Amino acid sequence: MIKVIAADMDGTLLNSGHTISEQTYQTIQDVQQGGIRFMIATGRDYPSASDTLKNFPLDCDWVTGSGAEIRNRDGELLQTIPMDPKCFEQIVSCVEKFPAYIRFCTTGKDIVLTEEEDLEQKLLEESRLFFPGNTDEEILESDQFQQLLRRMCRIGSLEELWEMKIPIYKVFINAKTGEIIQEIWKEMEKIPGIAVASSFFNNLELTDEKAQKGHAISRYMEKLGYRKEEVMVLGDSLNDLSMFQAGFGAAVAMGNAHEKILEAAGYITKTNDEDGAAFAMRLALENRLDEIKK
Structure with missing residues (x-):
C-alpha cells in the first residue's frame, strides 16, 4: 500500500x-x-x-x-x-575546452562563471528550452525569465567564488548541442565523488554523489x-x-x-x-x- x-x-x-x-x-x-x-x-x-x-x-x-x-x-x-570545492577546478578546466558555460548553484542564488558581459544572452539560449514556440522577445518579457535573471550574479574566475565562502549544492553546465554535452559528460564521470545527471539534452547537473x-x-x-x-x-x-x-x-x-x-x-x-x-x-x-x- x-x-x-x-x-x-x-x-x-x-x-x-x-x-x-x-x-x-x-x-x-x-x-x-x-x-x-x-x-x-x-x-x-x-x-x-x-x-x-x-x-x-x-x-x-x-x-x-x-x-x-x-x-x-x-x-x-x-x-x-554541499559539493566538495576541491572538484571545481577540475570541472572548470574540463568545461573550458568546450563552447559551454557553468552555473554554481546555492540556495536563492546562481553564480555564472564567465568573463563576458553577455549573461542575459546565455540565459536566453538556455530558456528557449522552457519556452518552445515563444519568440525571444516573449521569453525576455516573461516573469519566469525575469525571475531567473534576478537570481544570477556573474564572476570572472574561481577565485571570486572562493572569496564568497558559500556552499555550492549543484553545478549546472549548459551547451549548445547534445553532442557537446555527451563529450563533457564522459569527462565529468572521471571525477570522483560527484553524481552526473541531466534534465535536458544539452545540460548537465553535478552534485555530490550522496x-x-x-x-x-x-x-x-x-x-x-x-x-x-x-x-x-x-x-x-x-x-x-x-x-x-x-x-x-x-x-x-x-x-x-x-x-x-x-x-x-x-x-x-x-x-x-x-x-x-x-x-x-x-x-x-x-x-x-x-x-x-x-
Whole structure:
C-alpha cells in the first residue's frame, strides 16, 4: 500500500506552461486527505520551487537541489549536502575546452562563471528550452525569465567564488548541442565523488554523489518510519533516474519521460500536459496502480 508520494516538478507536476493544473493541485490535496504523505523532489532550489508553486500552497516535504537539501513541511532545513570545492577546478578546466558555460548553484542564488558581459544572452539560449514556440522577445518579457535573471550574479574566475565562502549544492553546465554535452559528460564521470545527471539534452547537473533524489528520499523516509515499498515516485528526466533505481514500491514514469526513465519504470502514466501525475496519484489512492503497470 502506498503511503508516500514523491513527485518531480518540471515535466511531471508542471505542464508545458510551467504551472500546476487545478486538477493536479486538487488531486494532491485529495491524496493527502486520504492519508498519503506528499513530497516534492526537484532539481530546483527551495526558493525557486516554492515561488513557482506560490499560488498553489502545499503542506508537503521538500527534496531540492536534486537531493542536496531536505526540508520538512514547514520549509525548515533538515539536511544539506554541499559539493566538495576541491572538484571545481577540475570541472572548470574540463568545461573550458568546450563552447559551454557553468552555473554554481546555492540556495536563492546562481553564480555564472564567465568573463563576458553577455549573461542575459546565455540565459536566453538556455530558456528557449522552457519556452518552445515563444519568440525571444516573449521569453525576455516573461516573469519566469525575469525571475531567473534576478537570481544570477556573474564572476570572472574561481577565485571570486572562493572569496564568497558559500556552499555550492549543484553545478549546472549548459551547451549548445547534445553532442557537446555527451563529450563533457564522459569527462565529468572521471571525477570522483560527484553524481552526473541531466534534465535536458544539452545540460548537465553535478552534485555530490550522496546528493541524489533517490538517496535523499530513502534517508528521509527511513527516518520518518516508512518502508521503501510504501513509497511511490513520479518523474520524467535523467535527474530522476536515482529515484527509479532506489527500489521504491512504485516508480511511475510520465508519458513524456526520457527513454531511460521509461525503461527503468514499473508503471507509465499519461503526459504532464494530460495531468499524468494526477492520474497516477489517484490510482495509487484507490489501490488501482496495476492499471498502468508495464
